[in-house]
Amino acid sequence: MLGFLFRRAVLALLVCLTVLVVAFSLTRLSGDLAVSIGGPNATSEDIATIRKNYGLDRPLPVQFFDWAANAASGDLGRSYLYHAPVSGLIKERLPITLALGMSGLTIALLTAIPLGIVSAMREGSVLDRVIGLVALLGQAMPSFWLGLVLVIWFGLKLQWLPISGIDTWDGFILPGIVLAFSAIPALLRLTRAGMIEALSSDYIRTARAKGLSTASIVLKHALRNAAMPVVSVAAVQLGFMLGGSIVIETVFALHGIGYLAWESISKNDFPVVQAVVLLLAMIYTALTLVADMMNAVLDPRLRAG
Amino acid sequence: MTKPVLDIVNLRTGFSDGTAAVRGISLQVARGETHCLVGESGCGKSVSALSVMNLLPRGARRSADVMRFQDHDLTRLSERDMARLRGDKMAMIFQEPMTSLNPAYTIGSQMAEVYERHRGASRAAALDRAAQLLSRVGITAPGLRLAQYPHQLSGGLRQRVMIAMALMCEPELLIADEPTTALDVTVQAQILRLLQALQAELGLALLLITHDLGIVARMAQRVSVMYAGEVVEHGSAAALFAAPTHPYTRGLLGCIPIPGKTPRDEPLGSIPGTVPRIGQGFAGCAFRDRCAHAAPACGGTIPDQAVTPAHTVRCTMALP
Amino acid sequence: MRVSPSTWLGILVVGAIVLVALAADRLAPWDPFAQDLMQRMVPPRWMEGGSPAHWLGTDQLGRDYLSRLVFGSRISLLIGVLTVVTSGLIGITLGVVGGYFGGRTDDVVMFAISCRLAIPLILVALTVVALIGSSLTVVVLTLGLLLWERFAVVARTTTMQVRNLEYIAAAQAAGASIRHILLREVLPNILPHLVVVATLEMALAILLEAALSFLGLGVPPPLPSWGLMIAEGKDYMFFSPWVIMVPGVALFVLVFGINLLGDGLRDLLGTARR
Numbered sequence: 057m058l059g060f061l062f063r064r065a066v067l068a069l070l071v072c073l074t075v076l077v078v079a080f081s082l083t084r085l086s087g088d089l090a091v092s093i094g095g096p097n098a099t100s101e102d103i104a105t106i107r108k109n110y111g112l113d114r115p116l117p118v119q120f121f122d123w124a125a126n127a128a129s130g131d132l133g134r135s136y137l138y139h140a141p142v143s144g145l146i147k148e149r150l151p152i153t154l155a156l157g158m159s160g161l162t163i164a165l166l167t168a169i170p171l172g173i174v175s176a177m178r179e180g181s182v183l184d185r186v187i188g189l190v191a192l193l194g195q196a197m198p199s200f201w202l203g204l205v206l207v208i209w210f211g212l213k214l215q216w217l218p219i220s221g222i223d224t225w226d227g228f229i230l231p232g233i234v235l236a237f238s239a240i241p242a243l244l245r246l247t248r249a250g251m252i253e254a255l256s257s258d259y260i261r262t263a264r265a266k267g268l269s270t271a272s273i274v275l276k277h278a279l280r281n282a283a284m285p286v287v288s289v290a291a292v293q294l295g296f297m298l299g300g301s302i303v304i305e306t307v308f309a310l311h312g313i314g315y316l317a318w319e320s321i322s323k324n325d326f327p328v329v330q331a332v333v334l335l336l337a338m339i340y341t342a343l344t345l346v347a348d349m350m351n352a353v354l355d356p357r358l359r360a361g
Numbered sequence: 362m363t364k365p366v367l368d369i370v371n372l373r374t375g376f377s378d379g380t381a382a383v384r385g386i387s388l389q390v391a392r393g394e395t396h397c398l399v400g401e402s403g404c405g406k407s408v409s410a411l412s413v414m415n416l417l418p419r420g421a422r423r424s425a426d427v428m429r430f431q432d433h434d435l436t437r438l439s440e441r442d443m444a445r446l447r448g449d450k451m452a453m454i455f456q457e458p459m460t461s462l463n464p465a466y467t468i469g470s471q472m473a474e475v476y477e478r479h480r481g482a483s484r485a486a487a488l489d490r491a492a493q494l495l496s497r498v499g500i501t502a503p504g505l506r507l508a509q510y511p512h513q514l515s516g517g518l519r520q521r522v523m524i525a526m527a528l529m530c531e532p533e534l535l536i537a538d539e540p541t542t543a544l545d546v547t548v549q550a551q552i553l554r555l556l557q558a559l560q561a562e563l564g565l566a567l568l569l570i571t572h573d574l575g576i577v578a579r580m581a582q583r584v585s586v587m588y589a590g591e592v593v594e595h596g597s598a599a600a601l602f603a604a605p606t607h608p609y610t611r612g613l614l615g616c617i618p619i620p621g622k623t624p625r626d627e628p629l630g631s632i633p634g635t636v637p638r639i640g641q642g643f644a645g646c647a648f649r650d651r652c653a654h655a656a657p658a659c660g661g662t663i664p665d666q667a668v669t670p671a672h673t674v675r676c677t678m679a680l681p
Numbered sequence: 682m683r684v685s686p687s688t689w690l691g692i693l694v695v696g697a698i699v700l701v702a703l704a705a706d707r708l709a710p711w712d713p714f715a716q717d718l719m720q721r722m723v724p725p726r727w728m729e730g731g732s733p734a735h736w737l738g739t740d741q742l743g744r745d746y747l748s749r750l751v752f753g754s755r756i757s758l759l760i761g762v763l764t765v766v767t768s769g770l771i772g773i774t775l776g777v778v779g780g781y782f783g784g785r786t787d788d789v790v791m792f793a794i795s796c797r798l799a800i801p802l803i804l805v806a807l808t809v810v811a812l813i814g815s816s817l818t819v820v821v822l823t824l825g826l827l828l829w830e831r832f833a834v835v836a837r838t839t840t841m842q843v844r845n846l847e848y849i850a851a852a853q854a855a856g857a858s859i860r861h862i863l864l865r866e867v868l869p870n871i872l873p874h875l876v877v878v879a880t881l882e883m884a885l886a887i888l889l890e891a892a893l894s895f896l897g898l899g900v901p902p903p904l905p906s907w908g909l910m911i912a913e914g915k916d917y918m919f920f921s922p923w924v925i926m927v928p929g930v931a932l933f934v935l936v937f938g939i940n941l942l943g944d945g946l947r948d949l950l951g952t953a954r955r
Contacts, residue, residue: 201895324811355465356512
């Protein structure tokens with residue numbers, strides 16, 4: 057097991073390194089970065105100055121290793137736009153995105169797991185089909201559009217919840233719901249399939265023969281075994297949600313790293329873009345590692361092997 | 362005869378696809394008695410047991426004129442009350458020890474929860490009881506085993522755990538569905554010896570389901586031979602082995618070669634063909650397609666005939 | 682084999698939208714690009730102040746909303762199909778090669794899939810479009826280069842299953858070239874699974890294009906992309922909610938139809954295998 061985790065960790069490191077290269081080359085796609093930074097009104101002297109100030113006149117490999125070495129020591133460069141260290145900007149914005157992601161995941165799990173269980177227990181029933189249809193509807197919903205509709209409906213017509221900003225905790229509810237929608241279908245299908253398999257297994261027959269309560273049979277015996285793939289996918293989905301929060305943060309005007317990234321992209325602030333891409337990739341990779349470890353905790357067979 | 366622990370009259374179980382898996386069987390199991398339900402796979406013997414326990418898969422329906430366990434009318438009990446009996450007064454062990462235990466929990470946890478559920482015991486008391494029973498079923502170092510997970514145990518050990526778990530609350534009735542089929546031959550013998558010893562010690566009513574006549578000969582006081590959802594012959598083990606009357610029983614025992622149907626060199630106890638799947642509304646003897654003695658009368662309704670007071674058979678040849 | 686009602690619904694929805702896209706020139710009552718500043722923000726016909734000339738009203742520049750919606754179906758379908766073709770080519774090639782050869786080759790493919798999954802999709806797509814400049818081609822290529830991993834995963838596992846079957850061994854024994862085995866023996870057998878993936882990816886690509894256009898870095902204006910229509914209507918949505926409802930519902934219906942179709946295909950394949 058330890059060997060397996062070690063191999064996974066090495067792989068994760070390699071993945072992060074590759075993304076580092078990708079993130080760097082991405083921002084060099086446009087050709088001359090200095091021209092992009094300078095904007096349309098820059099004179100050729102301005103551009104030459106920018107090139108010199110940002111070190112863009114050096115050969116690409118030098119620039120890359122310089123950036124990578126600094127990134128490894130926590131220095132992600134300076135934002136052209138904010139004239140501040142990128143790491144500071146990210147530190148300031150990341151908690152908002154993490155809180156958003158966590159509320160999205162929480163809402164998704166609290167919806168998908170109970171619905172998946174009910175669906176599995178009534179496999180083939182009308183209820184099961186209705187739940188499946190709802191999942192399909194959720195899958196087809198463009199998240200930014202859903203966000204806008206919820207803003208119109210809840211924020212303006214009903215005035216229940218704040219429609220933008222996070223001055224209070226309930227500011228996370230609407231964006232959390234929208235984010236959850238994207239993860240619910242996958243989690244629901246997985247829970248349902250896992251529960252159907254678990255409920256038809258021999259050990260559930262044993263649990264019933266022992267006279268255990270339905271709650272214990274379903275929640276303790278079946279769900280525990282059905283939970284393993286759900287945990288993996290939940291971790292992956294959280295990663296996707298953090299990456300996808302760029303759209304939601306824009307809709308709800310939440311100043312997390314997604315919003316930061318969008319601003320930086322539109323304003324050619326490439327050190328920030330590079331850093332956010334790298335950060336999200338690292339978070340995603342770390343999450344998949346955590347999922348592997350959690351599965352090892354959940355499944356005694358993995359732990360021993 | 363004292364009142365049986367389990368008394369079933371005319372049990373019928375059908376599946377949603379129209380299959381009639383059990384077609385009106387009757388059987389009784391008394392305290393301290395081993396009743397063997399014997400037949401080929403697919404004859405409905407497991408379904409009968411699951412019907413008694415009310416553990417049938419979804420979509421299956423059971424009905425009976427009488428289905429009485431101790432003083433409980435099982436046909437009228439709600440699932441909630443049924444669950445109170447299961448694991449407490451009536452217990453069951455299964456054929457597949459490899460998959461019958463939950464891979465995610467320790468042996469101790471799985472054994473203890475039965476006692477906690479039915480006796481309201483604390484976890485500590487339940488684990489003590491579990492350790493006691495593990496040593497009772499011949500497992501050394503029970504303390505160690507309690508902390509282990511199913512995958513760390515061999516098949517034989519797991520079946521011992523299943524037996525110990527079934528005995529946690531000192532049941533009156535133990536249903537064992539092919540408990541040794543999945544095990545090695547040497548382990549089989551050990552498990553059977555263990556069941557015998559436990560039964561003698563605890564006065565269990567044991568309903569043993571098997572396809573193996575060797576096991577029947579060794580364990581049973583009473584035998585019911587099942588074919589295609591019916592009990593075709595029933596009697597004391599002594600009477601049945603001494604004078605098997607139904608052609609199917611005889612075929613199973615292999616003591617009377619059926620002329621023209623049993624090839625000379627075939628091992629004894631082999632009957633050509635397989636158990637048919639029976640739908641609703643089937644009439645007559647289901648064995649007649651495989652029977653050397655099939656006659657036109659076999660297509661009609663056949664009542665049970667008493668060979669001796671304690672030995673009945675359902676066959677046209679036994680009709681007076 | 683029975684086709685379920687929900688699959689029929691999917692076929693119907695997707696079929697109808699394809700027909701609309703094909704006949705957009707005939708169906709659209711107005712030129713989707715023609716502005717009429719005297720007729721701005723006219724609500725749909727059935728609402729108060731609606732005009733019989735504009736069934737679904739007009740946008741902030743006085744362009745006929747129905748005509749834009751009809752032409753917008755072309756963009757969504759075009760993006761969906763072209764992206765799937767691009768990403769399918771990449772993903773299937775990688776997956777089949779990894780699954781067939783195994784060993785080191787497979788390790789490399791798996792590593793590529795891991796890296797692709799770690800890259801934040803929307804962020805990178807936005808960056809690429811921002812740097813290169815927005816156009817339909819750029820959006821298609823960007824999404825195509827990013828959405829191949831599910832094709833690769835499915836192609837890889839199914840190829841592994843097929844690889845060990847007898848007819849592959851027979852073809853190998855008969856001295857068939859690897860190219861022949863992969864294209865003529867392996868590919869046709871894994872194709873049904875890939876078709877299901879294609880529907881999922883097509884739905885995803887359509888949603889992503891809409892999201893990119895919504896963020897202003899997808900299809901450039903004045904093209905009538907449904908995502909762009911929502912973005913342009915956003916400022917007016919509190920007073921005239923229909924400006925975002927109309928394109929949003931269209932987008933939703935199309936993606937829902939494709940998903941129904943994909944689910945139906947998967948079920949058909951499931952029963953076929955059994």
